[in-house]
Amino acid sequence: MRTFVSEFKDRATAKTADLRHRQFIRTALQGYETARDRRKGAFQSWESARQAAAETKWQAINHLDEHLVSLTRKLEARGTKVHWASTAAQARDIITQILRDKKARSIIKSKAMTSEEIHLNHALEEAGFSVVESDLGEFIVQLRHETPYHIVFPSMHLQRGEIRELFQREIGDAPSDNPQDLTMVARRVMRQKFLQADVGFTGANFAIAETGMVSITENEGNSRLTSAIPKTMITLMGIEKVLPRFADLALFLPMLATAGSGQSMTCYNTMYSGPRQPGEPDGPEEWHLVLLDNRRTELLADAEQRDALHCIRCGACLNVCPIFRNVGGHTYGTTYSGPVGSVITPHLRGLQSWKHLSNASSLCGACTQACPVKIDLHHHLLQNRRNASASKPAVFERLAYRIFGVVANEPKFWTLAKKFGWLVQPLQQPIKGTMLDPAKAWTKTRDLPRMPRESFKDWWRKRPARGGSSPARS
Amino acid sequence: MTERENILGRIREALQTEAPLPGSHADGSSHAPAEPPTVHARDWLPLVGPTGEEQIKLFAANCADLKAEFQHLANREELKAALIKIRDTEKWQRVASHDGELARFACQTLALPTLLTDKGYDVQELEKCDAAITECDVLVAQTGGVAVTTRSAGGRALSILPPHHVVVARREQLVADLPTAFARLQQKYAPDFPSMISFITGPSRTGDIERILVLGAHGPKKLTILCVD
Numbered sequence: 122m123r124t125f126v127s128e129f130k131d132r133a134t135a136k137t138a139d140l141r142h143r144q145f146i147r148t149a150l151q152g153y154e155t156a157r158d159r160r161k162g163a164f165q166s167w168e169s170a171r172q173a174a175a176e177t178k179w180q181a182i183n184h185l186d187e188h189l190v191s192l193t194r195k196l197e198a199r200g201t202k203v204h205w206a207s208t209a210a211q212a213r214d215i216i217t218q219i220l221r222d223k224k225a226r227s228i229i230k231s232k233a234m235t236s237e238e239i240h241l242n243h244a245l246e247e248a249g250f251s252v253v254e255s256d257l258g259e260f261i262v263q264l265r266h267e268t269p270y271h272i273v274f275p276s277m278h279l280q281r282g283e284i285r286e287l288f289q290r291e292i293g294d295a296p297s298d299n300p301q302d303l304t305m306v307a308r309r310v311m312r313q314k315f316l317q318a319d320v321g322f323t324g325a326n327f328a329i330a331e332t333g334m335v336s337i338t339e340n341e342g343n344s345r346l347t348s349a350i351p352k353t354m355i356t357l358m359g360i361e362k363v364l365p366r367f368a369d370l371a372l373f374l375p376m377l378a379t380a381g382s383g384q385s386m387t388c389y390n391t392m393y394s395g396p397r398q399p400g401e402p403d404g405p406e407e408w409h410l411v412l413l414d415n416r417r418t419e420l421l422a423d424a425e426q427r428d429a430l431h432c433i434r435c436g437a438c439l440n441v442c443p444i445f446r447n448v449g450g451h452t453y454g455t456t457y458s459g460p461v462g463s464v465i466t467p468h469l470r471g472l473q474s475w476k477h478l479s480n481a482s483s484l485c486g487a488c489t490q491a492c493p494v495k496i497d498l499h500h501h502l503l504q505n506r507r508n509a510s511a512s513k514p515a516v517f518e519r520l521a522y523r524i525f526g527v528v529a530n531e532p533k534f535w536t537l538a539k540k541f542g543w544l545v546q547p548l549q550q551p552i553k554g555t556m557l558d559p560a561k562a563w564t565k566t567r568d569l570p571r572m573p574r575e576s577f578k579d580w581w582r583k584r585p586a587r588g589g590s591s592p593a594r595s
Numbered sequence: 596m597t598e599r600e601n602i603l604g605r606i607r608e609a610l611q612t613e614a615p616l617p618g619s620h621a622d623g624s625s626h627a628p629a630e631p632p633t634v635h636a637r638d639w640l641p642l643v644g645p646t647g648e649e650q651i652k653l654f655a656a657n658c659a660d661l662k663a664e665f666q667h668l669a670n671r672e673e674l675k676a677a678l679i680k681i682r683d684t685e686k687w688q689r690v691a692s693h694d695g696e697l698a699r700f701a702c703q704t705l706a707l708p709t710l711l712t713d714k715g716y717d718v719q720e721l722e723k724c725d726a727a728i729t730e731c732d733v734l735v736a737q738t739g740g741v742a743v744t745t746r747s748a749g750g751r752a753l754s755i756l757p758p759h760h761v762v763v764a765r766r767e768q769l770v771a772d773l774p775t776a777f778a779r780l781q782q783k784y785a786p787d788f789p790s791m792i793s794f795i796t797g798p799s800r801t802g803d804i805e806r807i808l809v810l811g812a813h814g815p816k817k818l819t820i821l822c823v824d
Contacts, residue, residue: 149806163641170639175617176632183614186606199790205598257812258803276803284804300804304812311813316718332781332788342755342799342814348791349751350718360602365631367781371773372636374794375738385641385657386738386796389755389814395790402712402750404790414602422609428617495617 125454126477132452133481142278143447149277150440156383157437163385174376175495178431181330181364185421188330188363189412195333196410199395204411209239212413216241216322216355217248219409223353225250225319229311231337231344232256233324234272234434235357235413238456238469252322253314255343257307264291270450272457273381273436278449311343321347321405325358326377326433332367333394335410338377340388348393354405356393360412361421361430373433380493381435420468426501429464431494438488438498444481453478460488464501467509476509536576543572636774643737643771650736650771651822657739661797662810664819665739667766674763674823675704681726681819682707685759691721692728693749697763697823701728712749721752726759727815732792733779734764734822737772740796741820742780744789751791760798760815764822 136142161167181188193203206212220228228250230236242263245252254263258275262268264287269275276284281298288295288306296302323344327336335356337344348354364373370392378384397404420430439445439459450458455466455475463478479502488498528534546569552558554565596604643653651667658665668674681687682705691710692698702709705728710720729748731741741762748754770776780792799814810816 152806164639165642166639170636172617173632173636173639179614179617180632183610186603186610189603189606205602207598207601211598255813256803257801261803274803274806277806279804281805300807301809303804304801304809308811308813312722315813316722332785334788334792340799341801341812343812345751345755345793346813349755360606366633367785368631368636368774368777369633371777372633372640375640375773382802384796386740386794388797388800389793389795391791391793392788393791394788398745398790401745401790402715403718404745404751412602414605418602418605418609421606422612424612424614427614 125474128454129452129477129481132454133448136449136452137447142449145280146278146446146449149274150446153383153440157379157440158383160379160383160385164379167379170372170376171493171495174372174493175428175431177364177369177372178433178494179428182361182421182427182430184365185360185363188365189360191330192328192333192363193410193412196335196395199333199398200408201395202407202409204409205414206411207414209413209415212239212357212411212415213241213244215409215411216357217244217250219353219355220245220248220250220320223320223407225353227314227318228252228320228322229314229318229347229351230254230259230322231324231339231347232259232275233322233357234269234456235324235359236322237269238415239357239413241357253311253318255311255314255347256339256341257304260307260311261287264288268451268456271436271439272434272459273439278451315346315350318347318351320353320355321351322355322357323347325356325362327370327373328358328363329367329370329392330363330365334367334392335394336370336374336390336392338374338387338390340382340384342389345389345391348391348405349403352405353407353409354396355409355411357411357413359417360414361417361432376493377433377435380433380437380491416469420465423468425504426464426468428494428496429461429468429498429501431496432461432465433494435493437491437493441487441491443483443485443487448481460498460502461496464496464498464505467505472505472509473513476505479503479505479509539572539576543574546572637772640772640774641737645771647766647769650769651766654734654736654739654769657736658797658820661739661818663739663797664817666819666821668821668823670824671700674701674821677821678704678761681761685725687725689724690726690728691716691724691749691753691757693730693753695730695747695749697765698728698730698749701761701763712753718752718756721756724757726761727753727757728761728763729754731762731764731768732783733776734769734820735773735776735794736769738794738796740794742776742792742794744780744784744793745791746784746789754793754795755799755814758811758815759817759819760795761819761821764820766822766824769822 204215254260261276270278285295285298325335326338374390378387396408445459455462467475482502486499689708692702694713731743732747733742798810798818799812801812
């Protein structure tokens with residue numbers, strides 16, 4: 122049977138051998154790193170800003186109930202319809218029901234990782250609705266029937282030629298492989314969709330408890346259009362997105378832009394506090410906000426790893442991760458990839474099935490250092506390993522270490538083991554890394570140097586005495 | 596029980612165990628900070644000079660970086676000249692705008708057929724306009740951005756749908772940094788906020804194809820900010 126771990130291993134093996142892919146991703150991310158470092162350098166104190174952001178998120182998450190109550194009360198007072206969904210299925214049902222009530226035919230979407238998390242597009246298409254992703258990267262991966270490669274740069278794995286072919290095939294329009302021309306093709310297609318759509322769908326980056334707002338960050342303007350033109354707007358937001366105060370955004374917006382894409386601010390940062398209000402000329406007549414739990418409360422209950430809910434989905438930890446850079450985004454098989462995905466996926470989808478992600482790490486800590494809200498990512502990977510083996514011990518591994526302990530503690534056994542090792546090592550050579558090799562998982566990609574016939578201890582004991590004084594006895 | 600109660604119940608149960616404060620994992624001490632942690636944000640964000648002169652220079656430099664056009668104009672006569680120049684170079688036929696002292700002045704100067712969005716409009720008509728002329732709430736020197744709202748800039752679509760967005764602003768709307776901009780918006784509107792507040796920092800852009808910058812992904816391809824003393 123194919124398991125998540127064997128699929129992960131197969132994909133990782135294939136991708137790491139794909140040198141073109143590795144080079145392409147490395148070049149893209151180096152550009153990101155240069156831009157990000159320049160923006161970080163412009164801060165008077167990036168480190169103080171990180172600490173304040175972490176403390177703000179701590180306050181937000183550790184009083185999440187109060188903040189959610191304040192947020193929803195304020196939004197409802199201005200006519201927003203708030204829905205609560207414990208599970209992905211509930212969220213899908215709520216959204217499908219709204220679309221049926223509105224007799225909607227076409228839905229325009231702006232980028233939302235929460236919708237990937239609940240597999241919304243699939244459900245809506247099954248139910249007979251036409252859904253179009255308007256973010257350029259999301260639009261491209263939607264046309265390819267793929268999931269986003271990266272939470273911030275969904276189509277970063279594709280080269281311009283591939284996108285040109287795709288547009289030629291799916292839209293019948295691709296004047297050249299110039300990114301400018303390709304972007305304008307998408308713009309033209311999407312303009313009509315925006316003007317015709319019955320319902321606009323968005324995600325959310327932050328919410329403000331104090332003023333009752335949802336804040337959306339983007340560069341393209343597609344989310345602005347999504348929330349301006351269609352008569353109905355639906356927003357799907359994880360419950361962990363709330364910040365206490367309006368003024369907190371003055372710090373979080375530039376930090377998200379810096380860590381996420383190396384910009385001082387992204388192009389559009391927009392705060393919504395309700396549907397169209399009396400006296401306003403446009404905007405949706407109805408706004409539905411769907412709050413999604415989907416096992417976030419389980420992560421909340423783990424005080425040790427609760428700070429993983431501080432995540433603002435900037436993608437900085439993916440960009441610096443040596444594993445992500447080599448295995449690529451699709452290998453993970455998860456909605457959220459990279460270090461933060463490896464930390465939270467076991468909580469969201471089950472520890473035993475996804476514990477292998479915690480082992481796919483060099484524990485270098487680059488992720489923790491890159492995180493703008495100071496999530497202790499690489500320690501959480503270790504904690505996941507610990508929790509996984511505590512709840513389901515690896516019997517053979519444990520036995521092996523028990524035996525090793527006995528042998529290493531007794532000099533006689535140790536000496537014997539060394540002699541035996543030297544004798545049998547040549548026998549292992551022909552079967553090294555094959556099915557017959559009991560240690561194949563290790564030896565497949567590693568060489569053990571030839572064990573010496575004589576140990577240091579033996580050599581020391583046998584060396585000729587000098588100047589009459591005998592060497593120290595062991 | 597409703598799902599709302601279920602979710603809030605699970606949250607309250609989970610929060611019975613306290614999580615360590617960030618940076619205090621080692622000693623386990625945790626005291627909630629006395630003041631909001633972001634009150635000193637100004638001291639950590641990128642530096643902005645104290646004088647108006649420095650701030651306008653910084654705003655201009657940031658705009659250049661963002662590929663937005665910025666002009667600092669001494670008086671209404673200069674504003675007139677600037678508007679007419681853009682109209683003629685770009686051969687505008689039809690513009691959209693909204694009610695407001697400065698916006699009205701701009702539209703009278705342009706003397707073109709004008710769609711006003713304040714009292715409702717046809718979105719197809721707005722889409723056909725060559726440019727949108729709007730006012731704004733603040734200009735932020737620190738980022739080179741402007742903040743618009745449904746109330747100050749003629750609704751939600753006006754500042755995003757037409758291919759060229761021209762902001763007409765007054766010198767006193769320029770603030771040093773983001774914390775000041777948020778404070779000013781809060782002072783002006785709280786508790787009855789417009790249903791949309793948007794910080795616009797440069798013209799619409801994308802880097803989704805090979806991380807190469809392209810302007811005008813979905814929103815305006817051009818952003819012009821005309822600031823008059």
